[in-house]
């Protein structure tokens with residue numbers, strides 16, 4: 096459902112140009128959860144941002160369900176099927192916008208009808224009671240804010256969610272709740288995930304396959320599900336630890 100081919104992304108102009116992603120390519124099948132890991136600065140978030148239309152300078156091919164992202168413009172049809180959830184729920188919600196306003200705006204932007212009826216459903220989907228509808232971000236915990244951010248992403252009934260460290264700003268106990276919610280949503284809504292995380296336990300728990308990035312390139316892909324099923328715990332951990340430490344293998 097997601098096809099990335101020969102993706103190059105850069106920032107700035109020579110001599111300061113940064114080549115953040117170099118000739119990246121991978122496919123994610125419908126319903127799969129695919130992880131991106133690698134050292135800091137290796138280009139993981141940049142890949143997500145390119146797919147989300149948040150960077151201007153890129154070449155290559157980005158395709159979702161056969162629909163190609165054209166040029167560098169935001170394309171309404173394309174973005175109905177692709178949504179992003181960011182790391183920091185504190186930064187991603189406007190402090191003066193109530194939950195109702197956030198979800199109404201997202202539903203309008205996605206061209207959805209029956210906005211009033213859909214908001215309670217979205218709140219139910221992310222495990223927030225309807226009493227949260229008229230609260231403001233400062234009246235919510237970190238985990239509740241991230242649930243609102245996830246509800247906002249679900250507003251247009253997307254097929255692909257881009258998850259950029261969706262739990263790393265949260266307390267450990269809350270992280271597990273949000274990961275369980277994401278697992279349930281994937282099954283219930285038939286979602287596909289492309290997920291960046293530094294936390295290999297998170298990737299191991301959430302992902303079917305992963306790609307390891309180093310200096311802007313994908314240097315290896317791994318079948319996490321097969322590792323989980325077939326390899327002993329030690330092997331599995333060794334593979335994942337190798338992935339996390341900038342692809343150092345013994």
Ligand SMILES: Nc1ncnc2c1ncn2[C@@H]1O[C@H](COP(=O)(O)OP(=O)(O)OP(=O)(O)O)[C@@H](O)[C@H]1O
Nearest residue numbers: 106107113115133134135136137138139140141142
């Ligand atoms: N807006 C920008 N302008 C200039 N350089 C950028 C910009 N955004 C990212 N970069 C650079 O692109 C490279 C890749 O950054 P990216 O954020 O994708 O890495 P990452 O693997 O997600 O890192 P981290 O795990 O630390 O979040 C880095 O060298 C970074 O400094």
